[in-house]
Amino acid sequence: MSNLKQFWHHLRVYYEDTDAGGVVYYARYLNFMERARTEMLRECGADILSCQQQHGVFFVVKNVSVNYVAPARLDDNLTIATTVTKLGAATIGMSQNVFCGPRLLTEGTVDLVSLNAAGQVLRLPDQLRHKLNSIINTQ
Amino acid sequence: MSNLKQFWHHLRVYYEDTDAGGVVYYARYLNFMERARTEMLRECGADILSCQQQHGVFFVVKNVSVNYVAPARLDDNLTIATTVTKLGAATIGMSQNVFCGPRLLTEGTVDLVSLNAAGQVLRLPDQLRHKLNSIINTQ
Amino acid sequence: MSNLKQFWHHLRVYYEDTDAGGVVYYARYLNFMERARTEMLRECGADILSCQQQHGVFFVVKNVSVNYVAPARLDDNLTIATTVTKLGAATIGMSQNVFCGPRLLTEGTVDLVSLNAAGQVLRLPDQLRHKLNSIINTQ
């Protein structure tokens, strides 16, 4: 599902994802990106529930940007390619691009911050930081 | 906004509500119905937060059914007509129909149950029960 | 993915599916059911695009009902079990239940009607009817 530097998540476009313009609704790409991040973190040993229950860590999006290049359509099979591009004490920066086959549809970036249950900034768990450090791509 | 027996909630259809069929996505009517119920309960003095914080009451949907008669479209101005049809110790039954002007689009029914934070069935707060009793329409 | 009589679709619950009650939002089960129906029809040789482009057939939901038994939660792995229960000239009735492991979460029924692009009722394509007839479960 992923190489050293990039993680791929695949999903199908259903009616729920589309709008009356006949294409995927612009906000839905953020849903797709969040699914891909969740699965990437799971593959890095940091699934949501163990982050919350064992480490008391909640990931929150600080900012997101998306550049829309071409539209996805009903029944398309999409690939979300996620790369870790920045790593701070409590932050993770990612690039997340959506493809349909070889065609680039959207280019996105997102910054996450890790918080405790009280909403205070919390260092990333060491194990996760080490894992992310091994796959970071800073080009 | 409402007569004695029926509560009307108005909303606009945006792109987010539609799908590639050019009409409102079938699940979105449940969103519309929930907005209308929330505003009806607010008008009955039972807004969500005071229910939860003062009475420890959470409303949960036990079942829902929708009959789709005609489609809603982008930019339509819809009216959701809500009527209380049944009242139990801890349950509220409602009829919720969606109209575009005079045209009936969907007919729905929903049963709610009131629970405490632990998920146990809880009697409806007396004040809310009295209010709902005064607007119930059992025809 | 399916036996003769029943089709299983698996999906993960993400943040987008949940609400502030900590559980899956009640309307989202209709999204899950639609994904499962889409994949079931694809497995029966009737994917959305070939239905529309080769046969001029569009499937529309006539009615849906859901009985909520127990809540799904974040990160749950759900199974939607779909059974064809009725077959008419232009209609398909289905039972669609959602499970988390062995636990039943929701029981649903849905009736579809097949229309042409002008919105007129259209007989089901013969090949699809034969396939559905071979998997119908009328108990």
Add this chain to the structure above:
Amino acid sequence: MSNLKQFWHHLRVYYEDTDAGGVVYYARYLNFMERARTEMLRECGADILSCQQQHGVFFVVKNVSVNYVAPARLDDNLTIATTVTKLGAATIGMSQNVFCGPRLLTEGTVDLVSLNAAGQVLRLPDQLRHKLNSIINTQ
């Protein structure tokens, strides 16, 4: 609803908008922003349907970015403040910030491009351009 330079759109947060984190799901702000843009264009005499049917104009999002400052919660009454910041032959740049009372929750920017039904770039209708020119805020 708006002064010369800024347009305000008000909306309520419902369960559908929230997630299991107890706050509004990050992608929903794009829904809110789109509702506010739609109403702003309507107030400028350019509602969606007359744009499409009279002018053959469809607005498409080219890019969006959101900076998340503080979370919105269930039942909050939000205000989306929209300002036109750039105007090209076929493009409109906007700033869209979401507030809960006086508190800034999110800062967003979005660029729209106007297309014809075939997806080709199309000059903005003159009347809309003149109206937007009169309310542009380039600070």
